[in-house]
Amino acid sequence: MVSMKRLLSALLAAALLFSLTACGTQTAEAAKEKQNNGPVVVATLFPAYDFARAITGERCTVTLLVPPGAESHSYEPTPRDLLRIENCDLLIANGGESEEWLETLLDGTARGFSALYMLDCVDALEEEEKEGMQDLHEEDDEGGIEYDEHVWTSPRNAVTICRAICGELCVIDPDGAAHYRQNCDDYCAELEKLDAAFRDIVAQGRLDCLIFADRFPIRYFVEEYGLDYYAAFPGCADDAEPSARTVAFLIDRVRDHAVPAVFTIEYSNGKMADVICEETGCEKLLFHSCHTLSADDLARGETYLSLMWANTESVREALG
Numbered sequence: 128m129v130s131m132k133r134l135l136s137a138l139l140a141a142a143l144l145f146s147l148t149a150c151g152t153q154t155a156e157a158a159k160e161k162q163n164n165g166p167v168v169v170a171t172l173f174p175a176y177d178f179a180r181a182i183t184g185e186r187c188t189v190t191l192l193v194p195p196g197a198e199s200h201s202y203e204p205t206p207r208d209l210l211r212i213e214n215c216d217l218l219i220a221n222g223g224e225s226e227e228w229l230e231t232l233l234d235g236t237a238r239g240f241s242a243l244y245m246l247d248c249v250d251a252l253e254e255e256e257k258e259g260m261q262d263l264h265e266e267d268d269e270g271g272i273e274y275d276e277h278v279w280t281s282p283r284n285a286v287t288i289c290r291a292i293c294g295e296l297c298v299i300d301p302d303g304a305a306h307y308r309q310n311c312d313d314y315c316a317e318l319e320k321l322d323a324a325f326r327d328i329v330a331q332g333r334l335d336c337l338i339f340a341d342r343f344p345i346r347y348f349v350e351e352y353g354l355d356y357y358a359a360f361p362g363c364a365d366d367a368e369p370s371a372r373t374v375a376f377l378i379d380r381v382r383d384h385a386v387p388a389v390f391t392i393e394y395s396n397g398k399m400a401d402v403i404c405e406e407t408g409c410e411k412l413l414f415h416s417c418h419t420l421s422a423d424d425l426a427r428g429e430t431y432l433s434l435m436w437a438n439t440e441s442v443r444e445a446l447g
């Protein structure tokens with residue numbers, strides 16, 4: 128495994144060197160991406176990218192590294208990614224299991240930039256094996272503690288992460304501190320409204336349990352609002368085939384609690400939910416974890432806030 132990583136690093140370095148000596152346009156390209164004289168921020172995932180652009184406004188160039196629609200759990204970086212990171216002032220990453228590629232990529236690079244990991248900003252929760260959940264025996268299961276990496280799904284965590292990003296920016300670019308703080312305050316006020324809306328919805332709901340006929344990337348969310356849950360699988364990587372037993376278990380839970388709706392997540396084929404809906408007459412709803420946006424989502428101007436507000440409607444419906 129280690130030698131594979133070394134090999135990957137070496138290949139990337141070689142590819143990068145080649146592309147630089149070949150024409151030297153990569154640096155020019157990186158310079159072109161810089162839209163102003165403020166710090167350059169690179170975020171690996173959409174939530175961090177979205178928080179950073181809200182806080183920096185026009186003052187900084189903020190780049191999203193993992194492209195829209197890419198499978199962020201098994202991302203394969205390019206030489207261009209390394210170049211972008213090496214030329215940035217602040218790297219905001221997740222720090223979770225599925226970002227091992229980042230550590231591999233950074234192995235041996237001169238780190239002339241600050242790095243902030245979202246997982247380090249909050250109280251990390253371990254991935255949970257919940258009753259009825261199907262164990263997928265993933266290859267990356269090395270027996271150590273696996274933290275759930277979807278920390279941003281709790282709006283309160285989002286506030287904490289934004290404050291940390293703001294703090295880093297104020298250190299890197301003290302002249303912009305007042306600007307960053309103002310933007311951060313305004314944005315966090317929006318996050319507080321979102322948080323209050325979820326609290327209201329949960330308080331008024333007949334039920335206190337969400338059922339995911341899918342992967343389950345919102346452990347931090349349910350923990351925040353004191354909700355219970357059932358789900359087919361942990362995490363939120365690509366589609367997995369559910370066993371008949373898993374489907375039957377979830378159907379029983381829907382019937383037991385007279386649950387009006389079950390959830391799927393973004394990029395899911397939704398087939399399991401279809402089966403459960405057909406069997407029980409409940410509805411299929413989307414909870415967008417905001418982990419990865421499609422190119423269409425981005426082009427439409429979707430944000431963490433817009434997607435989470437859409438989630439408030441789904442959660443309201445599902446809690447009856």
Ligand SMILES: [Zn+2]
Binds near residue numbers: 344362
């Ligand atoms: Zn995920």
